Amino acid sequence: MPYDQHLLERVEKVFKKKKMKPVQKNMIGGLCFMVNDKMVVGVTNDSLMVRIDPELYPMALKKKGCRHMDFNGRTLKGFLLVESIGLRSDKDLLYWIELSLNFNPKAKAAKKKSTPAKNRKL
Template identity: 45%
Template sequence: MAYNEYLADRISQFFREKSVPFEAKKMMGGLCFMVDGKMCVGVNRDEIMARINPAIYEESLKKEGCKEMNFTGRPMKGFVFLTEDATDLDDDLNSWLQLALDFNPLAKASKKKKKK
C-alpha cells in the first residue's frame, strides 16, 4: 500500500460534501487531489500533503502534527506534511483541507509538459 486509502476516502468525502470538483491522480507514490488542475492535497503512506498559503506556512509548522515537506533535500515553502496527530479528528482534518482549498485559487498551476 503506497498510500492510506482511509485517508484518501476522508479527503474525497470532504470535497464531495463541499461540492468541489476534483480529480484524484496517482503520483509520486501516492494519491494527489487536483482542484482546478492544480495540486491541492495528497496522501503519501500515512501522511497528508497539503498545499497552503506560504503566508501562513511558518505559523502552521508550529502546530502539532505539521512538518515541512522535504522531498528533494530542501523544504518546499507552502507545502506541508500532516501526521495523524494533525488529522485524526475530522474537525482537524477538515480545517487543514479547508486551508489548502482556500489557497488553491491563488496557487500557480505547474507547467504542462509538451507532448512529443
C-alpha cells in the same frame, strides 16, 4: 505509492460534502487531489500533503503533527505534511483541506510537460 486507505476515504468524504469532484492524480509520492489543475491536498503513507499560502507556512508548522514536506531531497515551498496525530478528528482534517482550498485561486499551476514536435518532411 503506498497510502493510508482510511485517510484517503476521509479526504474523499470531505470533498463529497463540499459537492466538489477534484481530479485524483498520482504525483509527489502519493495520490493528490487537483482543483483547477492545481494540487490542493494529497495522501502519502499515513500523512496528508497540503498546499498552502507560503505566508501561512510558519504558523502552520506550529500545529500538531505538521512538518516540512521534502521531495527528492529538497523542501517544497508552501507544501506541508500533516501526520496522523494532527488529523485525528474530522475537524482537523477539514481545517487543512479548507486552508488549501482557500489558497487554490492564488496558487500557480505546475508547468505542463511539453511534448516534443514530431519531425516533418517539408
